[in-house]
Amino acid sequence: MIIMPVVFIEPYGIRVVAKKGQTLLEVLRTASIPIQSLCGGYGACGKDKIIVVRGKEALSPLTSSEKKYLSPEEIAKGYRLSCQARIIDENVVGIFIPEESRVKKTERKVASEGYMKEYELDPLVKKITVIVPQPALDDQRGDFERIRDTVVKITGLKEIRASLEILQELPFKARNNGWKFSAIFWGDELIEIKNAEDTGGIFGVGVDIGTSKIVVHLVDLEKGEIKKVAFAENPQLGFGEDIMTRMTFANANKENLLKLHNLLIEVINDLIGQVTRESGVSPENIYEVVVVGNTAMHHFFLGLPTNFLASSPYVPVIADIVSFNAKDLGLKTNSRAKVTVLPNIAGYVGADAVADAVAVNILEKKDNILLVDIGTNTEIFAGNAEAMVTCSTPSGPALEGAHIIDGMKAVEGAIERVSIDENGNVEYETIGNAKPKGICGSGIIDAIAQLFIRGIIDARGKIVKNLPLNRIVKGTYGWGYVLAWGNETSSGKDIIIWERDISEILLAKAAIYTGISIAIRRRGIGIHDLKEIYIAGSFGYHIDPVNAIIIGLFPDLPVDKIHFVGNTAIAGADLALLSKKAREEAKNIVQRAKYIELTIDPLFQKEFVSALSLPHRELERFPSVAKILQQKR
C-alpha cells in the first residue's frame, strides 16, 4: 500500500490526495480551488497566501520569496505562499485559504467596474482636424458644404449632417478659427467645432441603471480609459424595492411614469456632475451617453410606458438600439450630445444583459460559455457565437440579504464569509472587520454550504435537530443556527440563520439553477460542454464559488472555469462608447440570442422542484459535492 500525502482544504472541507513534490498551488489547482496568483506561480507576486493549520513539517522550508512577501507576524501564524510551499512528506497537511487570497475584487459595496473584453478604440464620437478652403467669389459654396467636402475627402464618410443649433454657430466658429479647427462627429453628424488647439478632450458617459444602484463612468474616448466612477442608490427605491411595484405605480398614470423617469434623469445628472467635478472635465466635453439597464429601467429612463411589460406577454415598447438627443432627455452634457440606449432582448432580458454579453465577448466564443448576471432578476446566456439561448429567472432579493431575518446588504458589519468546522464551531469575517450586525448574501451562501457539509442541515435545508450543538436553537422564527453570539455582535443579539431563511435562499438558487439548466438544455448542450462560466453583477462578485457549487447555485464544474467578471453591464456600456463594433455586436446578440420564456418551458416545473434540494435532487449532477458528502459519512 502506497501512502500518499493528503491535503485538507478549508474552509471548504475538501480533501485532496496529492503527490510528493507538488506545490500547494498545484494541489489547489488540481482541486479547482481558486486562489489569487498574479505571477502564475513563480513567487513573484505574493498574492497566493494560505495558512498552514496542520502538518507544517511535511512542507518545504520558507523560501526567500516568502520571506520577502510575508511579514514576521504572518510567518508566526503559519502563513505560506502556496506556490512556494512544496509537499516533501507523505503526511496530512491542513490549509486554510484566507479571504484576501480568494477572489479578486476591486470594490466591495457595489461592483462599479467589470471585465471588459479587448477592443479596438474606434468610438462613434470622433474628433478630426480639418483645414477648409476659405470662401471666395470664385468659391461660394455654403459654409456647411465646404466643411462637408473637406470631411468627406479625409474620412470614409459619404455625407455629413448637422443640427440647426450647430448650423447657427458654425459660420462664426469656422471663421474665428481661420477655417482650421477640430470637428467633432457623432457618426456622420457634426456636433461640435472647436479650436484645433483645444485640449478639453472628448468624453462619453456610461450609465448602468440597476434596480438598486446606478453606476456612472466618465470615459475618455480618445485615450480609451475610464476616467472617473460614481454611483448612487436608485432613487426609485422609495417607490418599491422591486421592479414590479414600481411598474404598478408607473402604470397608474402618466404623471407617475414621469416621476420615476425624472428621478433617474436627476440622479444621472448628479452623478455626471460628480464625475466631471472630480476629474476637472467640463460637461461640455461629454458628447455621448450610453445607457444600459433592465427593460423596466430602460423604459423608465426613456419615459416609455411599462404597462405592457408588467403583464403577460411582457412585451417592451422597443427593443432596438436607439439614439436621441441627450438634451431632449434633460441630460446635462454638451447640448448636441447624443444618448444611446443599448437594445433589449425581451421584457426581462434587457440592455444590461446584452451589455454583459458584449463585455465577455460572446460573439467571439467558439466554445460554449455560460453567462449569469445575478440580481433580483437573473439573466442567463448559454451558448457560443454560433447559437445562444437566453432567459431570465426571478431569483428575488434574498441573495442580496433581503427577506432574510438577520439579513443585510453587503455593507460594513455584514458577515460575508463563514466557515464551520467539523464540531459545528463557526468562524466568520465581516466587512470592514467591524462587529457583526447581520449577514449578507455571500455569508448566507457560505453558512448554508458549511452547515450542509457538516451535516447540520439536510438536503431539504432543514436543521438536524438531534445534534448535540448548542448553536441549534428554536425561537420566534422556528429552528435556527447561531452564527454569532450576542456578546460578539454590535446589537448584543444573536445573529441566527433560520430554516425559513434557508428556504428563501433555496428558492433563489433553485430559480437560478433552473434557468441555467434549461438554457443549456435548450442550447442543445450539457453542463460539461461549458468551457467558461462568467458570473456578472455586484452580488456575484462576492460569492465563494466552492460554496456556491455546494449549495447547487452554480453547476458543478471545476472552479477555475468560473470567472467573476463584476459589473459587465457598465463595461458593455463603456465598450459601446469606445467601439462602434461593440454596438454592432449588441445588435447581433439581440438577433442571434434565442429567448426562452422560462415559466412556460415544459421542463420548468420539474427542474425547479428538483433544484430546491441541496445541492439538487439528482445528486449525480453534483459529483464533487457527492464526493464531499461521501467523505463525511
Add this chain to the structure above:
Amino acid sequence: MIIMPVVFIEPYGIRVVAKKGQTLLEVLRTASIPIQSLCGGYGACGKDKIIVVRGKEALSPLTSSEKKYLSPEEIAKGYRLSCQARIIDENVVGIFIPEESRVKKTERKVASEGYMKEYELDPLVKKITVIVPQPALDDQRGDFERIRDTVVKITGLKEIRASLEILQELPFKARNNGWKFSAIFWGDELIEIKNAEDTGGIFGVGVDIGTSKIVVHLVDLEKGEIKKVAFAENPQLGFGEDIMTRMTFANANKENLLKLHNLLIEVINDLIGQVTRESGVSPENIYEVVVVGNTAMHHFFLGLPTNFLASSPYVPVIADIVSFNAKDLGLKTNSRAKVTVLPNIAGYVGADAVADAVAVNILEKKDNILLVDIGTNTEIFAGNAEAMVTCSTPSGPALEGAHIIDGMKAVEGAIERVSIDENGNVEYETIGNAKPKGICGSGIIDAIAQLFIRGIIDARGKIVKNLPLNRIVKGTYGWGYVLAWGNETSSGKDIIIWERDISEILLAKAAIYTGISIAIRRRGIGIHDLKEIYIAGSFGYHIDPVNAIIIGLFPDLPVDKIHFVGNTAIAGADLALLSKKAREEAKNIVQRAKYIELTIDPLFQKEFVSALSLPHRELERFPSVAKILQQKR
C-alpha cells in the same frame, strides 16, 4: 402692285401686313401678339375678344359663336372674337386688344399660385394601413419591432425610425386600435398612428417667403390638390424694404436675428391657422411644411446668421436641402411634423429660384429655356437638362413701383395699363377701375414703351422737349409726361412719369437683360436657341410682354414663347410636398446649375451700359422693335 390688307394692332403700335382670308387671330399669331384663346381658335371659348376701331367693313360678318359670347353692348362697341373675324377685303383694319384678352391671370395683388409641371403623386408623407400580429408569450417582439416587421413586409422600406414622443404613445395607440391602424410615415420615420377609419386626411403646407409677401398653401397630400391659399405681407418690412437693410439689422446681434426669425414663424403660424380654419382641416393633420425663399429669407426662417451672406463673397451657411422637426422651429402643426427647406444655389440664388426651376421642369427640357423670376432681386436660369447656368441680378424695387415718384404697388387705383396714340393721347386702365392714385410696375413699362414708340422719349429715356404736346411738363423733378390729369385722379394731382422714373426703370431692366444676356452667353447659346421663356414671380405676371420687349426688358423673341408662370416658387414647394422625385430634382438642379457671379463677369460692365438704352444700344438685338421704329420714321 398687289395691295395687301394691313392690320394696326394697338396698344402696341404694330403694323402687320396680312392676307385675305386670315382670321384676326392668325394675324395676331403671325405678329406674336399674345391673346387668350382657350379653345385654340374654334370660337368655343369666347376669350379672344378684340375691339375693331377701324375698317369694320373689311371683316367677315358676326358669326353665331360671336353672337353667343358677345353682349349687345360689346357688339355695339365693335367687339369681335379674333378667331371668328376674317379679313375679306384689302383694307386697313385697326384693332385694340382689351386688357381682359391679354395675359391670363388668376390673382391680381399677389401671384399666390403658379404653373406646376405634371408629376406623379408620391409624397414623402405617406399613410399606410397595417394589421400587426398581436403580442403573445411565443411572440414577445417589442411593439416597435412588430410594427416594423409588418411595415417592412408591405413597403419598400428597409428600416423604420421613430421619435421618443411617438414611442411613448405607440403602445396605447396600437392596442386601442386592436393592432389595426393607419401608420403615417415621413420617409422611414413613423410620425403618427391613427384609427384606420380616420378621415382627417394627410396635409402638407407649402410656404414661399418672399421679401415682401408670404404665401402659404395647404396641400392635400392624398388627393394632390391645393386645398387653401393664404398670404400676408412679410412682417419684416418694418425692418427694411430690402434684404440688405434687414441683414444689416440682423447682423448687429443675435437678438435682432431672432426678432426677424420670430416674425416669420409668427406670420407663418397665422397663415397656417387661417388656411386650416377656413378649410376645416386640423393643424394636427399637417405632417410636413416645405419652405422656399431667397437665401436671406431661408436663413431668417432657420435662424441662421446672415453675416457672411451680406458681404463678399456672399456665402450661405448651408445650401443643402435640410429637414428639421417643425416643433423645434415653433411651427404649429402636428408635433411630429417635419419642416423641409429646399436647397440654395448661392447667396443670391435661393431655394425659391430652385423651386421655380423644379416647377417649370427644367430637368426634362431638351431644348434650352430661359427662366426669369423677377423681383427686387431677379434670378435667372438659362439652359436645359444637360447644362444650365444661373445667376442673380439686383433689379431693385422700381419695377414694383418703388422709387418712382408717382409709383405705387399693384393695388386698387394703380394705373396698370397704358397706351399712347400717335398724337400723344393717353389711355389707361386702373386696378379695380378706380380713379387713378398712381402707377404700378406694369403701367410704367407700358408707358415707357408707348412713349418710346411714339417718339416722345429717345433711346436714352429722355423726353424730346420740342414736341408740341401739353402733357410734356417741367416741374419739381425735372421733365415729365402727364399720364393722368389732376381732374381724373383721386388726389386731384397730375400723375406724371418723370425722366428720373424712366432712369430707374432703365437701370432695373438693364440689370435683368444683362443677367439674361450673360447667362445665355455663358451657357454657350444665343437668344434664338431659346425655345421657351418662363417669366415667374408676382410682378412678371402682369407685364405686357410686347411692351416689355419694346423697352428691352425681355429678349426679342416671338411672344408666344413667353410663358407667364406666376408664383412657381410656391408651386415648387408644393411639388416637393407631393413628389419625392421633385426633391431629388431640386438637389440635381443645385448640382448641375453653374452659378455665375454676375458682377465679376468680364462681360458685365459693357453689357450693362449697352442695356441702359431703349431697347438696347445694339438695336440689332431687337429686330422687331427696330421694325416698329422704322415704321414710325
